[in-house]
Amino acid sequence: MPTESTSVSGSGRLAVRKTYKLFIGGAFPRSESGRSYAVTSSGGDFLANAALASRKDARDAVRAARGAFGKWSAATAYNRGQILYRVAEMLEGRRAQFIDEVSLSEGGDAASTVDAAIDLWVWYAGWSDKITQVYGNANPVAGPFFNLSSPEPTGVVGLVAPQESPLLGLVATLAPIIVTGNTAVVLAAEDRPLPAITLAEVLATSDLPGGVVNLLTGRVAETAPWLASHMDVNGLDLAGVTDPALAADLEAAAADNLKRVVRPGATPVDWHADPGVGRMTPFLETKTVWHPKGV
Amino acid sequence: MAFEYAPAPESPAIVNIRPSYGLFINGEFVDPKDGERFKTVNPANEEVLAEVASAGPSDVDTAVAAARAAYDTVWRRLPGRERAKYLFRIARIIQERARELAVLESIDNGKPIRESRDVDVPLVAAHFFYYAGWADKLPYAGLGPDPRPLGVAGQVIPWNFPLLMLAWKIAPALAAGNTVVLKPAETTPLSALLFAEICQQADLPPGVVNIVTGAGDTGRLLVEHDGVDKVAFTGSTEVGRLIAKSVAGTRKRLTLELGGKAANIVFDDAPIDQAVEGIVNGIFFNQGHVCCAGSRLLVQESVAEELLDALKRRMAQLRVGDPLDKNTDVGAINSAAQLEKIRSLSEIGESEGAQRWSPPCELPERGFWFAPTIFTGVSQAHRIAREEIFGPVLSVLTFRTPAEAVEKANNTPYGLSAGIWSEKGSRILAVADRLRAGVVWANTFNKFDPTSPFGGYKESGYGREGGRHGLEAYLAH
Missing domain, CATH: 3.40.605.10 (Aldehyde Dehydrogenase; Chain A, domain 1)
Structure with missing residues (x-):
């Protein structure tokens, strides 16, 4: 990348550039299609070539997410919370690198954006062992039964990450999906995918099991329909779909196996605002268990 | 008798x-x-x-x-x-x-x-x-x-x-x-x-x-x-x-x-008579016109024979007939179209190789009626094990281990309800955790209450x- 740290330095040493790849099942493969696309800065300068994900990549990512769901959803809430907190720690350690990347991607106050992203991981980490208490409850049924409703994760969730906020928007939509035990296939911000791939490096070193988060870069209009129509995807967050006609098509395709769909919100969303629980609950199922009481 | x-x-x-x-x-x-x-x-x-x-x-x-x-x-x-x-x-x-x-x-x-x-x-x-x-x-x-x-x-x-x-x-x-x-x-x-x-x-x-x-x-x-x-x-x-x-x-x-295709899982330590009542309530309540009906009976192999004998004895006591009679257990099928659907899927059950059984049962001449029916020898591939029949028809499958029971129970695109019959509390809680269904009844079935969330x-x-x-x-x- 043409920043000071990566260009030819005064000593004449040529910097080593990073290849930006996909993140599937805990590994960093190139697109099986062999395709890539040029990513430029907000000012129009070339930054890197990102992998242009294909249908096959999307299907591989779904398979990895499904494979990871059993263990991740069965992990203790304490364990999931620790791992999300670890993500915040890793992100904090690479704060300067993320400020550089966010600055090139979207400009603005990159430092406050990265800080907010770190703090959001901490916020969601704390939710792991509280959402059940806040969103579940005992029910006083009229009979001799112990009746308990508890939230459980929906399954594999496809996420089209917000376009305008490639790091903070991604964290604000991804963390609430995985903290409750879902696994995710993410389509990164199409024109600004680099912070997402670097975030995948953070996830890969945070004890997050491979496959819990899978990240694709490429064209939303090409890849999102494969996720929307995939019969092994259980939920779909359309946060980053900016074309209303495409959003409607994706929602209609999602109906084939009755995916839980979160429609695109108002744009721009203020990702710095208090998120509430509204991004966790759409991908939670309520299970109610009846136990008879008797001696 | x-x-x-x-x-x-x-x-x-x-x-x-x-x-x-x-x-x-x-x-x-x-x-x-x-x-x-x-x-x-x-x-x-x-x-x-x-x-x-x-x-x-x-x-x-x-x-x-x-x-x-x-x-x-x-x-x-x-x-x-x-x-x-x-x-x-x-x-x-x-x-x-x-x-x-x-x-x-x-x-x-x-x-x-x-x-x-x-x-x-x-x-x-x-x-x-x-x-x-x-x-x-x-x-x-x-x-x-x-x-x-x-x-x-x-x-x-x-x-x-x-x-x-x-x-x-x-x-x-x-x-x-x-x-x-x-x-x-x-x-x-x-x-x-x-x-x-x-x-x-x-x-x-x-x-x-x-x-x-x-x-x-x-x-x-x-x-x-x-x-x-x-x-x-x-x-x-x-x-x-x-x-x-x-x-x-x-x-x-x-x-x-x-819709639903609920598994009603009976473990070998279940109280058999109580489980039979629950199975009957699970599938014959409201003529089986229940989205959360226990339409797939999963019974542990070691008690399958004993349970089925008891279930058949109990089914022979069910009174099918006039909905307004206070003694009636099973009423009329709601419509001719629904009756046709139940008949058709039951015939498919037979043609796919499952064994059909109903108690001797005199049905009224007019109206829409279907005798309480069970199918044994059902495999997971059979349509009567996969499709919602929405009638008084029970498909019986067997399992050997709790893991197999959970796998079979979850092997459906539906996930509305499920039942677990066992005397062992820790087993009930562990199995309930692993069932992908919105309502789980342990040692009971088809219970509803306004305070209790229902859905799939x-x-x-x-x-x-x-x-x-x-x-x-x-x-x-």
């Missing part, structure tokens, strides 16, 4: 069924403007009960406009405590007219009077009573400090629990401050029309509740109507998918309660009805 009983029929004289019904719009019964009329029959004897209006496009327009006007001018402005009192009033009138409602429900639906009297109608009153209490306590529902109603709810309900499904839809919607247009099922419109009278008796403001009768076309007009902010549907997964597609890209919020995982739909969770479907927050 079968016990002999003298007939103990409930008198139908308590209900005054009118020869013809209009649509209930803006607080009064009106003739359909462009709709036709259709007949509703008693499925136990095929006699026509009444003529009912079929709402067309302009009827649905009028109903939605009435609901909108009531929402804007009255209902959303009414303090929660006043809405609550209307709902309490409705609950009380339902209790006062309980016997009448139960008899009417059994006549139009075919379900045994014992069930409509002891299950459906008491639950209906309880549901209104429960949500009445929420109407002035919404900020405490855990949905944020300022939950707001959505507007006009378009609601479409099935024929298996006509009045109970109406209560599940209308009570939370009104408590949250919405107004409703509800379409009852084509074959069971009468209890909803009696409910409309109850709204009149309660002096509910006109337009808060509107009832449009009709078939699937009327339902489609309602859920696709631009003036509807919220769609709630209970019915088949097939229609649920179509509705989900039709609301795609709109502002409408949607909840769906769809996967292709059994989304959203919950009942309990605090049931409010979420009708509030913006």
Whole structure:
């Protein structure tokens, strides 16, 4: 990348550039299609070539997410919370690198954006062992039964990450999906995918099991329909779909196996605002268990 | 041996069924403007009960406009405590007219009077009573400090629990401050029309509740109507998918309660007699016309023979016949079309190689009837193990280990309910954790309560009805 740290330095040493790849099942493969696309800065300068994900990549990512769901959803809430907190720690350690990347991607106050992203991981980490208490409850049924409703994760969730906020928007939509035990296939911000791939490096070193988060870069209009129509995807967050006609098509395709769909919100969303629980609950199922009481 | 009983029929004289019904719009019964009329029959004897209006496009327009006007001018402005009192009033009138409602429900639906009297109608009153209490306590529902109603709810309900499904839809919607247009099922419109009278008796403001009768076309007009902010549907997964597609890209919020193929899992340490009662209740309650019916019996191999012997003995005691007879256990199939579907899938069960068994059972000559039936030797690939039959037909499969039971139980696109029979508490809790189903009954089955959320995982739909969770479907927050 043409920043000071990566260009030819005064000593004449040529910097080593990073290849930006996909993140599937805990590994960093190139697109099986062999395709890539040029990513430029907000000012129009070339930054890197990102992998242009294909249908096959999307299907591989779904398979990895499904494979990871059993263990991740069965992990203790304490364990999931620790791992999300670890993500915040890793992100904090690479704060300067993320400020550089966010600055090139979207400009603005990159430092406050990265800080907010770190703090959001901490916020969601704390939710792991509280959402059940806040969103579940005992029910006083009229009979001799112990009746308990508890939230459980929906399954594999496809996420089209917000376009305008490639790091903070991604964290604000991804963390609430995985903290409750879902696994995710993410389509990164199409024109600004680099912070997402670097975030995948953070996830890969945070004890997050491979496959819990899978990240694709490429064209939303090409890849999102494969996720929307995939019969092994259980939920779909359309946060980053900016074309209303495409959003409607994706929602209609999602109906084939009755995916839980979160429609695109108002744009721009203020990702710095208090998120509430509204991004966790759409991908939670309520299970109610009846136990008879008797001696 | 079968016990002999003298007939103990409930008198139908308590209900005054009118020869013809209009649509209930803006607080009064009106003739359909462009709709036709259709007949509703008693499925136990095929006699026509009444003529009912079929709402067309302009009827649905009028109903939605009435609901909108009531929402804007009255209902959303009414303090929660006043809405609550209307709902309490409705609950009380339902209790006062309980016997009448139960008899009417059994006549139009075919379900045994014992069930409509002891299950459906008491639950209906309880549901209104429960949500009445929420109407002035919404900020405490855990949905944020300022939950707001959505507007006009378009609601479409099935024929298996006509009045109970109406209560599940209308009570939370009104408590949250919405107004409703509800379409009852084509074959069971009468209890909803009696409910409309109850709204009149309660002096509910006109337009808060509107009832449009009709078939699937009327339902489609309602859920696709631009003036509807919220769609709630209970019915088949097939229609649920179509509705989900039709609301795609709109502002409408949607909840769906769809089909099921519940596993009822019996472990080798289960109390056999108790489990048999639960299995019978799970699949023969309401003629098996239950989306959460325990239609797949998974029994541990070591007790399969003993359990099946006991189940067959118990099934031989079931009394099939007149829904109005207080001794009747299994009533009439709701319609000729449903009877045909049950027959057809049962024949497929036989042709795919499963063994069919029914107790000796004399069925009435007129009406729609199907004897309680079990299939043994069923494999997971058989259609009767995969498809919802929605009738008194049980598919029996076996398993050896708890892991195999869980795998088979979850091997379905549905995820509405499940049952577990075991004396071991830790096993029940562990298995319940691993079942992908919205309601799990341990050592019981088909229990419902207004405080207890009901709804599915996967292709059994989304959203919950009942309990605090049931409010979420009708509030913006």
